[in-house]
Amino acid sequence: MKIIACYSNKGGVGKTATAVNLAYALAAKGQRTLLCDLDPQGASSFYFRVKPSKKLTETKFFEDVERFTKAIRASDFDGLDILPANMTFRDFDVFLSRMRNSRSRLKKALKAVKGDYDVILLDCPPNISTLSENVFSAADGIIVPVIPTTLSQRTYIQLEQFFQANKLPLKKLHAFFSMTQGVKSLHGQTMEDMRKQHKKRFLKTQIAFTSDIERMGVQRAPVMATAPRSQAAQAYGTLHDELMERL
Amino acid sequence: MSLTFLPSYLVRSDALDTLSGKPIGKLRARLTRGENDFPFKVLDTHDEHLRRRGICLVRSGSDLLLWPAAHGPITQYVGKDPVEFVTDLPDGPVRQALGAVPELRSLLPMAQGRMQQVLLALVDTEEKTRARAEFHVLTAQDGSAAIVQPQALRGYDGAYTQLIKALGACGAKTLTEASVIAALNPDHRPYVAKPDLKLGAKTTAYDAATGIIKAYLAVARRNEAGIIADTDIEFLHDYRIALRKIRSVLSLFKDVYKDKQTLALKQQFSDLMALTGRLRDLDVYMQERQFFFDLLPESLHAGLERMFQMFAEERTAQLATLAAHLQSPAYEAEITALINRFDTCHKLRPGPEGDRNAQTYAAKLIWKRYRKICQIAEAIDDQTEDEMVHELRIQCKKLRYLMEFFAPAFPKTAFKSLLKPLKKLQDNLGLFNDYSVQQNSLTAFLDSLGTKDHDRNMQLAQSVGALIAVLHQRQREERLKVVDSFAMFNSKETQQTFRDLFHGGKS
Numbered sequence: 001m002k003i004i005a006c007y008s009n010k011g012g013v014g015k016t017a018t019a020v021n022l023a024y025a026l027a028a029k030g031q032r033t034l035l036c037d038l039d040p041q042g043a044s045s046f047y048f049r050v051k052p053s054k055k056l057t058e059t060k061f062f063e064d065v066e067r068f069t070k071a072i073r074a075s076d077f078d079g080l081d082i083l084p085a086n087m088t089f090r091d092f093d094v095f096l097s098r099m100r101n102s103r104s105r106l107k108k109a110l111k112a113v114k115g116d117y118d119v120i121l122l123d124c125p126p127n128i129s130t131l132s133e134n135v136f137s138a139a140d141g142i143i144v145p146v147i148p149t150t151l152s153q154r155t156y157i158q159l160e161q162f163f164q165a166n167k168l169p170l171k172k173l174h175a176f177f178s179m180t181q182g183v184k185s186l187h188g189q190t191m192e193d194m195r196k197q198h199k200k201r202f203l204k205t206q207i208a209f210t211s212d213i214e215r216m217g218v219q220r221a222p223v224m225a226t227a228p229r230s231q232a233a234q235a236y237g238t239l240h241d242e243l244m245e246r247l
Numbered sequence: 248m249s250l251t252f253l254p255s256y257l258v259r260s261d262a263l264d265t266l267s268g269k270p271i272g273k274l275r276a277r278l279t280r281g282e283n284d285f286p287f288k289v290l291d292t293h294d295e296h297l298r299r300r301g302i303c304l305v306r307s308g309s310d311l312l313l314w315p316a317a318h319g320p321i322t323q324y325v326g327k328d329p330v331e332f333v334t335d336l337p338d339g340p341v342r343q344a345l346g347a348v349p350e351l352r353s354l355l356p357m358a359q360g361r362m363q364q365v366l367l368a369l370v371d372t373e374e375k376t377r378a379r380a381e382f383h384v385l386t387a388q389d390g391s392a393a394i395v396q397p398q399a400l401r402g403y404d405g406a407y408t409q410l411i412k413a414l415g416a417c418g419a420k421t422l423t424e425a426s427v428i429a430a431l432n433p434d435h436r437p438y439v440a441k442p443d444l445k446l447g448a449k450t451t452a453y454d455a456a457t458g459i460i461k462a463y464l465a466v467a468r469r470n471e472a473g474i475i476a477d478t479d480i481e482f483l484h485d486y487r488i489a490l491r492k493i494r495s496v497l498s499l500f501k502d503v504y505k506d507k508q509t510l511a512l513k514q515q516f517s518d519l520m521a522l523t524g525r526l527r528d529l530d531v532y533m534q535e536r537q538f539f540f541d542l543l544p545e546s547l548h549a550g551l552e553r554m555f556q557m558f559a560e561e562r563t564a565q566l567a568t569l570a571a572h573l574q575s576p577a578y579e580a581e582i583t584a585l586i587n588r589f590d591t592c593h594k595l596r597p598g599p600e601g602d603r604n605a606q607t608y609a610a611k612l613i614w615k616r617y618r619k620i621c622q623i624a625e626a627i628d629d630q631t632e633d634e635m636v637h638e639l640r641i642q643c644k645k646l647r648y649l650m651e652f653f654a655p656a657f658p659k660t661a662f663k664s665l666l667k668p669l670k671k672l673q674d675n676l677g678l679f680n681d682y683s684v685q686q687n688s689l690t691a692f693l694d695s696l697g698t699k700d701h702d703r704n705m706q707l708a709q710s711v712g713a714l715i716a717v718l719h720q721r722q723r724e725e726r727l728k729v730v731d732s733f734a735m736f737n738s739k740e741t742q743q744t745f746r747d748l749f750h751g752g753k754s
């Protein structure tokens with residue numbers, strides 16, 4: 001089982017759009033996938049029309065196992081389940097460590113119902129300082145959308161510094177350019193610079209800014225499901241392939 | 248992602264309209280109908296082995312579909328060729344799900360028509376799917392029905408429960424409770440090789456005997472078409488068993504019918520059976536082919552090959568003769584007359600025991616037979632003539648038939664506790680007999696070889712001779728087990744149960 005986190009210390013860069021489509025692509029390729037919505041706003045749950053069940057957050061009397069397994073919801077797509085945004089960060093920490101431990105009761109409980117996962121994908125909210133360290137160490141790979149602007153460049157450098165300061169392997173970081181706009185020549189220059197500066201950290205694939213992705217909010221489904229032939233869907237497909245090759 | 252293996256259901260085909268017509272709790276049904284319909288055939292063995300196990304197997308074009316399954320049906324591509332025996336299927340998901348189907352039984356089309364796939368999704372106010380079901384609507388000439396494979400979605404147990412409830416309200420039954428074949432063909436009567444016979448407390452011996460014979464005449468008839476078409480060898484086997492049971496009722500139920508009539512009837516059934524004997528022997532040989540080859544070293548295989556070729560030719564001829572007989576007006580007239588006779592009891596006069604209560608009559612017969620068996624067995628040790636062992640086998644068979652005929656009149660568990668060890672004993676005696684019969688008929692086969700083609704016949708004779716030797720050895724091995732087998736059967740408990748059930752507890 002692999003854990004992949006979709007993370008950026010900057011908001012609105014396309015983390016959720018990536019997580020949702022990546023999850024879809026993984027499941028479509030036959031990987032049993034669990035998408036964990038860590039955003040209290042429930043952004044990725046929204047795209048899958050899953051209503052967060054509020055009750056579960058407070059019901060501490062449940063066993064961990066039951067709390068987690070009961071919170072999981074099937075998406076409308078085969079092989080893709082959602083853990084909606086109804087956990088506290090502390091709960092989530094527990095959840096991650098349980099999923100990591102193959103002998104934990106949670107793993108066994110999931111196995112028993114053929115619900116064990118090949119990939120767990122985390123859609124992280126922008127400000128998770130309390131959690132980020134744990135996510136970084138739990139994850140096998142961290143996919144980081146970067147909008148090619150000077151400001152984003154600086155944020156990305158901060159992330160690498162954080163990794164170095166905490167002795168986390170930089171190898172885990174898989175950045176890619178998000179929301180790129182062909183007409184803005186500034187984008188092109190920034191991308192060139194960053195690729196040079198952070199050799200190997202950046203994937204070749206980039207996700208351009210397109211109205212198809214914007215419309216996901218109306219369609220409430222991954223663009224790969226609603227417009228599989230669109231340029232956006234194909235780009236997410238390549239992103240999936242490239243990332244999986246790296247992991 | 249589905250939680251576990253869920254049952255499949257059978258439901259009226261108009262259930263889809265009912266389900267999509269009004270909300271189900273807070274959910275609504277969304278239907279997606281497949282664009283095309285496809286031909287289908289429901290496959291099962293003559294005795295509906297699959298249906299009885301709650302399995303529905305469908306062939307559509309080059310695919311096999313099987314329910315129940317976790318998601319839609321389990322499917323396997325099988326190409327264009329007809330599928331006859333499950334054992335001939337290439338390995339695959341359907342083959343695996345079928346598991347152990349009686350090897351000798353062929354799959355037959357039990358119903359056919361056109362099939363359409365319809366997906367049902369129960370969605371909430373956000374248009375999120377909370378439960379799903381895949382319908383295969385089967386439409387045959389005289390009936391239609393839908394196989395439903397519901398699918399639970401993780402985290403939406405409530406919706407699944409509602410779906411099952413809604414299906415239940417439409418009259419859905421699981422495939423273990425309902426028959427797809429019967430739903431598509433309302434006139435269908437399932438074939439039952441061992442009919443369940445009822446025996447009332449007041450049933451007379453005459454009525455019991457007549458009831459059994461009627462039931463088995465019907466069984467025999469249900470096998471004729473399969474013999475003629477050479478569908479599989481079990482048709483002939485069941486046909487013979489049915490006739491043999493009738494004959495044993497006539498001989499075991501002494502004085503239930505008038506003596507003269509009994510004798511004539513016995514002769515009539517023996518004659519009917521006689522026409523089938525050789526074909527059955529050949530069927531058994533063909534079945535044992537591999538076994539025989541395994542018994543002999545490779546150097547002797549050529550001879551065996553030739554023998555089996557001769558058997559195959561003889562079988563073709565025997566089958567043609569029997570098929571012609573079964574299709575002849577004379578046979579039709581004879582069997583119809585027999586059925587009428589036992590239906591109307593015309594020219595079927597009760598004998599001195601006819602009015603006896605069937606239950607007390609049965610107890611008497613069974614006790615007598617059991618005593619006889621004990622007597623024979625007591626005289627058998629490892630030195631006794633084989634004849635005695637054969638006699639023991641025949642008596643055990645008679646006892647078994649009697650017990651099976653009258654089983655409904657006695658307490659189930661006690662009865663079962665007797666039948667189980669009896670079957671074991673019979674297995675031993677049966678093998679002993681099979682080896683002996685095979686030796687005899689192989690010897691007869693050798694004798695029948697002419698003087699033509701001397702060289703090849705020499706080779707053949709060598710092989711068959713070696714085979715007889717091995718069979719003889721096997722027979723000896725079975726023979727040595729007989730004394731122990733009988734002791735195992737006739738335990739203290741068995742003796743007591745026989746006394747209790749059939750002799751008022753007395754010895």
Ligand SMILES: Nc1ncnc2c1ncn2[C@@H]1O[C@H](COP(=O)(O)OP(=O)(O)OP(=O)(O)O)[C@@H](O)[C@H]1O
Pocket residue numbers: 008010011012013014015016017018039043124125126178179180207208209210211213214215216217
């Ligand atoms: N490639 C793209 N082209 C056009 N619009 C995009 C693209 N990627 C994301 N968006 C839109 O930008 C907005 C923010 O994207 P998204 O929610 O994926 O970012 P995020 O990083 O998850 O945000 P947050 O930090 O709030 O969680 C959304 O409205 C989304 O539809």
Ligand SMILES: [Mg+2]
Pocket residue numbers: 015016017039043123124125
């Ligand atoms: Mg987000």
